[in-house]
Amino acid sequence: MKRTKAAQSEATTGRLLAVAREHFTRDGYAAAATERIVAEAGVTRGALYHHFGNKLGLYRGVLEQVHAEVGQRVEAAAMTEQDPWQALQAGCRAFLEVAADADVQRIMLLDAPAVLGWAEWRAMDARHSMRHLQEQLELLAQEGYLHPLDTEALAYMLSGAMNEATLWIATQENPQRALQKAADSLHRLLAGLAV
């Protein structure tokens, strides 16, 4: 069986990313051993270091996937609404639902800031989910719906509030109910921004 190098490479990196994602979710970054990841992926650590450079590189790859998925789903939800306010609300609500996944919580919210540092973590987030949030806020501001505030500061604070909310929701015995409470609270907070 002959395979092209590109195909071989893609197959290996794909398996590594998939297995690593499970391990990073279940064990966390520190306790996830590269030896166990590569064994489950059917390769050796040589392959990992060839494709990703080091353990951190593999983590970046996984994190990029998670961020991209979250960003897509949030954007999709926001785009169903025409009214800017409704779009913002829909996007926020979608985030609260999407971020309920264990992968998102452990990898993207809990470990990533400590592993990559806040700046790199935020930079990656900015390329995906949070960019939409700030754009939406700026749109509202330009159309005069918003009190005169710094949209950047606002975006970070709202993002932080939602991140914390999803982690809180996940610990509640009735997550559905907790989600509603968080959404209500968020709704009220956003209401304070409107003129």
Place this chain on the structure above:
Amino acid sequence: MKRTKAAQSEATTGRLLAVAREHFTRDGYAAAATERIVAEAGVTRGALYHHFGNKLGLYRGVLEQVHAEVGQRVEAAAMTEQDPWQALQAGCRAFLEVAADADVQRIMLLDAPAVLGWAEWRAMDARHSMRHLQEQLELLAQEGYLHPLDTEALAYMLSGAMNEATLWIATQENPQRALQKAADSLHRLLAGLAV
């Protein structure tokens, strides 16, 4: 020179905590080597494991200190105001200022959630800073100043917003100005909660 065991113990744990705090702040939890910490503290790893059980135990000790300091300063600021709304605002503002310290940012905000897990991190926070926040919200709710909302959900979201805000502020070239922007935004968000 004869020393009592209790005094000896206190002196050693004190030095270990002080040195560890510096290392955890500068290097982060993962990269802080116990060997280097004990060397700088003038003891061996035997002492560390005797008093703190393991590296995580030492981290818990440091974190408890940081949390306690932050909690005290926030409470002190809040207590200067009589009006519940003013007290809440003052406490929030104080937190934004106190959490500008590198120790607080790296240890308490960035690493702790990943190292201890969200539940234990929040439990420790609840015993210090966040307890005041929720109490204040409940006070406001009971006196009818607040829209009917879940104060627990609200407390987590506001806490998350402020945590993120301080980390953002620290990256801005003009932190003083950024602090003001964040405080303004927070003020507006809180305004949405009032009836």
Place this chain on the structure above:
DNA sequence: TTATTATACATACAGGCTGTATGTATAAAT
């Protein structure tokens, strides 16, 4: 006062994990 016990460490060792250096087979390019 003396014998015993418990505390506060120091030292030595074992195991795990990351990163690097090196070797090899095969696809791609010349």
Place this chain on the structure above:
DNA sequence: ATTTATACATACAGCCTGTATGTATAATAA
């Protein structure tokens, strides 16, 4: 057909944590 580059596998060195064991001294009991 030969050279080169890619995609790995293997072996090794170094660091770091936790544990097991030894020891001196303060606290306690007899």
